Amino acid sequence: xxxxxxxxxxxxxxxxxxxxxxxxxxxxxxxxxxxxxxxxxxxxxxxxxxxxxxxxxxxxxxxxxxxxxxxxxxxxxxxxxxxxxxxxxxxxxxxxxxxxxxxxxxxxxxxxxxxxxxxxxxxxxxxxxxxxxxxxxxxxxxxxxxxxxxxxxxxxxxxxx
Numbered sequence: 001x002x003x004x005x006x007x008x009x010x011x012x013x014x015x016x017x018x019x020x021x022x023x024x025x026x027x028x029x030x031x032x033x034x035x036x037x038x039x040x041x042x043x044x045x046x047x048x049x050x051x052x053x054x055x056x057x058x059x060x061x062x063x064x065x066x067x068x069x070x071x072x073x074x075x076x077x078x079x080x081x082x083x084x085x086x087x088x089x090x091x092x093x094x095x096x097x098x099x100x101x102x103x104x105x106x107x108x109x110x111x112x113x114x115x116x117x118x119x120x121x122x123x124x125x126x127x128x129x130x131x132x133x134x135x136x137x138x139x140x141x142x143x144x145x146x147x148x149x150x151x152x153x154x155x156x157x158x159x160x161x
Contacts, residue, residue: 005048009055015112016059018101026062030055056117060127063105099149107142114139 009030013023034051041050100108109128113119114135119127121135128135 005051008048009051012052012055012117013059014097015100015116016056016063016109022062026055026059029062030058033058052117056113057127060109063109095153096150099146099153102149103142103145107138107145110135110138111142111146 006027010023010027013026013030014020017023017026030051033054037054041047100111103111106128110124113124113127114121121132121139124130124135125132130138
């Protein structure tokens with residue numbers, strides 16, 4: 001059971017980290033926070049959800065301490081919604097994860113929170129101390145970058161097949 005939690009949290013850490021080593025550090029830091037706050041768990045909602053939220057917050061705090069996120073106020077580009085099919089079978093999970101890890105921090109955090117972890121733009125804005133419009137703009141830019149990377153990757157795969 002504990003291994004299942006550790007594996008689940010490590011995958012979560014990988015999404016929010018640039019590489020494997022950063023993910024390991026974030027996981028360790030998360031477990032320290034979880035064990036220090038275990039008495040605060042009130043048995044409301046799932047335990048897994050509680051530890052996931054702690055892990056995400058730990059990853060965000062790590063980036064704040066490491067270097068400022070340098071989140072810029074950007075004009076709203078809500079009309080430019082880039083659609084990405086994360087269930088596209090041409091791409092394995094390692095390829096997708098690699099491209100997500102390559103995103104600039106501000107885009108990666110917003111993309112993960114919104115697309116992969118189902119946070120609202122309001123929640124993201126509160127967590128990252130940005131406006132909702134900036135959250136939407138960063139998400140749009142992240143999707144655009146990922147779409148371009150996936151299209152380029154797809155073209156290379158087709159060329160060699």
